[in-house]
Each structure stands twice: as C-alpha cells, then as structure tokens.
Amino acid sequence: MAYWLFKSEPETWSWDNQVAKGDAGQEWDGVRNYQARNFMRAMQVGDLGFFYHSQTDKAVVGIVEVCAPAHPDSSTDDERWDCVDVRAARPFVKPVTLDQIKADPRLADMVLVKNSRLSVQPVTEDEWRLVCGLGATKP
DNA sequence: GCCAACGTTGGC
C-alpha cells in the first residue's frame, strides 16, 4: 500500500470531471515524463493518491484510488508511455493549499515542494497523514 | 503574462 500525488490543471481535468467518472474511473493519460511514468508503473491497485489542482487552485482537493495497474496510454501510439486508471475515492473536507503545505516544516520534503513540476509523485505515509489532517479528511 | 527550473531533443 503506497501513497501518491496526481497533479492536474483543473481546466484540463478537474476533480469534478474525475468524480463524474464514478467507480469506473479514468486512465491518467497524457503523462510524457519518464519519472512520472515510472511511478505509475510502480503503483498497485488499491494505492491511494492525492488529487492536486495546479495553477489556479494550487490545492489538494480529493483522494483517488488506483483501480487498474499500468497499461499502455491510449492517447498515444508511442509504446513508451504507460498509465494507470484512477477513480475518485472521497473529496477533501477542506482543500489543503500549497501555501499551507509550504508553511508546515514537517512537509518541507514533499516532492510537491521540492520538485513542483513533477506531475505524478510519491507521498510518504507521514506526509499522507499530515495533509489529510490539515484537510480534516480521513486518511 | 513572466520567468525560472527542468526535461527532452538533436547536432556534433
């Protein structure tokens, strides 16, 4: 059981879009970065991830669950790119903003803070619990 | 809208 963070621009793919997909979920396609892809290859069904809105919101707004293991990204014929499927698990009671995360010294090592451009990232169990706590949301 | 940071590409 591992924890992750999925970043998306809400104008492209928002939490509401994700929720609308229901339990069927949606493939996390379009990732064209090797690090991010490798993290998705390492994911297992049942792993949980934060759903983070970049750009306008800059906040964690929900929790998704990996519901299909890595498979070829259907948005390209390029064999290099794989992705997982995720489904909405639950919304954050209170979204946790990037500012809040940056303000907490215990979260200073989060990849979100250290490498803001990586779109799929690992989250430690401690970080998971802390961010859920800030959002008054069940881990 | 700008710009810094970073990843990728391609010429050598």
Add this chain to the structure above:
DNA sequence: GCCAACGTTGGC
C-alpha cells in the same frame, strides 16, 4: 556521450 537549444510546466 556531451551539451546547447528548445519547449513545457507551474508558481508568482
């Protein structure tokens, strides 16, 4: 295999 050029991302 190196490195300059370029494109993209995302915070500000």
